[in-house]
Amino acid sequence: MFAIPISQIQWLTTGYMLVSTSLIPFGSFFLKRFRVITLFRVSCLSFLAGTLIAGYANSFQWVLLGRLCQGIADGIALPLMFVTILNQVAQKKVGTFMGIGSLVIAFAPAVGPIYGGIIQDTLNWHFLFIILVPFIIAAWVVGELSIKQTTPVRHVAFDARGGFFLAIFLTTALMFVVNLTANSSSVKWNLPLLGVACLSGMIFLHSEKNKSNQLLALSLFKNKQFVRLLSAFFLLQFSSLSMSYLIPNVLQILFHQSPSLAGILVAPAAVIDALLSVAAGMIYDKATPRLPIISGCVVIGLTFLYAVLITPDISRLIVIYMFFMVGLSLSYSNIMTFSLSQLAVHLRNDGNAIYMTAQSYSAAVGIAISSSIISFMQAQRGNVLLGTRQGLEINFLILFLVAVFTLWLCLVSLKNNVHP
Numbered sequence: 367m368f369a370i371p372i373s374q375i376q377w378l379t380t381g382y383m384l385v386s387t388s389l390i391p392f393g394s395f396f397l398k399r400f401r402v403i404t405l406f407r408v409s410c411l412s413f414l415a416g417t418l419i420a421g422y423a424n425s426f427q428w429v430l431l432g433r434l435c436q437g438i439a440d441g442i443a444l445p446l447m448f449v450t451i452l453n454q455v456a457q458k459k460v461g462t463f464m465g466i467g468s469l470v471i472a473f474a475p476a477v478g479p480i481y482g483g484i485i486q487d488t489l490n491w492h493f494l495f496i497i498l499v500p501f502i503i504a505a506w507v508v509g510e511l512s513i514k515q516t517t518p519v520r521h522v523a524f525d526a527r528g529g530f531f532l533a534i535f536l537t538t539a540l541m542f543v544v545n546l547t548a549n550s551s552s553v554k555w556n557l558p559l560l561g562v563a564c565l566s567g568m569i570f571l572h573s574e575k576n577k578s579n580q581l582l583a584l585s586l587f588k589n590k591q592f593v594r595l596l597s598a599f600f601l602l603q604f605s606s607l608s609m610s611y612l613i614p615n616v617l618q619i620l621f622h623q624s625p626s627l628a629g630i631l632v633a634p635a636a637v638i639d640a641l642l643s644v645a646a647g648m649i650y651d652k653a654t655p656r657l658p659i660i661s662g663c664v665v666i667g668l669t670f671l672y673a674v675l676i677t678p679d680i681s682r683l684i685v686i687y688m689f690f691m692v693g694l695s696l697s698y699s700n701i702m703t704f705s706l707s708q709l710a711v712h713l714r715n716d717g718n719a720i721y722m723t724a725q726s727y728s729a730a731v732g733i734a735i736s737s738s739i740i741s742f743m744q745a746q747r748g749n750v751l752l753g754t755r756q757g758l759e760i761n762f763l764i765l766f767l768v769a770v771f772t773l774w775l776c777l778v779s780l781k782n783n784v785h786p
Contacts, residue, residue: 380544381430382437387726388536389441392529394715395581396442397449398522403513405446410506413439417502421495432495444471445722449715452706453516458651461703465647468699469640471725528573528581534566536723543730583716586709591779592717595705598663598775599721600728601768602698605666605690607732612761613687615740619754621680631684635691642695647703649696655704656780662697663773666690670766678758701776736761 396405416435423429447467455463485494542559574580586592610632617628646658669689676682702721709717739760744753 377430378433382433384537384540385434385437386441387540388533390445390722391582391719393445393719397715401515401519405442406509406513409439409443414502417495417498421492445719448718452714454514461650462647464703465643465699469643523579525579525581528570531566531570535563535570538563540730543734583713586717592705594775594779595701596724598772599701600724601772603725603728604732605765605768606694607729608736609690611733611736613683616758632687635687638688639691639695646696646700650700655700658696658700659776662693663776665693667769667773670762670769673762674766
């Protein structure tokens with residue numbers, strides 16, 4: 367497109383993730399200090415501006431600027447969406463609407479490759495962005511008509527020192543994870559990143575310990591149920607992004623499917639996710655949290671057990687992905703819904719910000735580990751096909767063990783079977 371190396375193009379994704387992930391933890395402060403509709407307008411304006419900049423760009427630098435603006439919008443909007451649902455939706459319907467919110471996030475990785483492939487095959491790449499403009503405007507209008515202010519806004523002093531070290535920690539930690547997937551990454555870059563991440567994280571924790579205006583309510587990490595459910599949520603998103611990387615890539619490398627055809631083959635799983643996410647929320651509202659969450663984790667565990675035992679082919683991989691999406695749809699959003707519903711009202715914004723941050727990092731970790739295993743096995747075997755097959759087998763074994771641990775976390779957290 368611009369005759370630049372792939373490592374530089376990767377910054378279109380990495381830059382977006384860095385900006386977005388660095389802003390998400392500040393969502394709790396933003397919601398205390400500013401009106402919800404104001405934050406929504408800033409998010410819409412930033413995303414619209416970024417989309418227009420990228421859509422009409424004639425150089426890589428302008429496309430990158432557009433993506434960074436979109437990252438700002440995502441960092442503000444992501445926690446805002448779930449807080450708005452929790453604050454505005456009646457308790458008896460909160461599971462359904464949280465399912466719809468999670469659907470938007472989970473659906474994107476599956477639909478993105480299909481959308482991108484169609485646009486690339488039929489139109490100029492600029493239309494990847496330009497087509498989004500009317501949808502952004504429509505969403506803005508709907509938000510203006512729907513969003514209400516349910517909590518009072520008050521002046522809260524911003525902890526600049528804590529914010530600085532938190533941003534440094536989040537940025538360097540994410541860059542360290544992202545670098546694990548880069549073939550050109552080396553110890554001389556990764557070790558300093560890891561060192562800075564650890565140091566800045568410790569300074570942040572120490573500076574926040576006794577402050578009354580904490581950026582995040584760190585006391586939540588003393589709540590065992592919150593930590594267990596957060597860990598389960600993290601591991602499910604880790605598994606989801608691992609699968610969204612593995613299945614399309616293995617279909618292309620091992621079974622010689624084109625990128626567009628691989629996208630079409632995984633589309634049924636995305637449709638299942640779309641339909642069942644809302645249905646799972648309804649089950650949550652009508653029955654108990656335990657039913658969809660535990661059953662979803664069991665389905666995921668059995669799916670990966672099957673994946674470990676069989677010899678993969680195209681049809682089996684598609685079936686595995688579909689059943690994984692069934693389990694994910696039942697459990698994923700309901701875990702967050704139940705966990706946040708158990709918190710005191712004044713802690714929900716902080717809990718939501720922590721969940722959204724965990725979601726961003728689990729996605730990066732999932733892709734990093736799954737892709738690194740594939741790359742390592744390809745290099746070890748000296749054969750792309752053999753290395754890819756064995757890398758897939760190792761990934762499936764790891765995902766099975768993760769599924770078993772996730773099920774245990776949920777069983778322990780929901781043993782009393784209490785509905786919020």
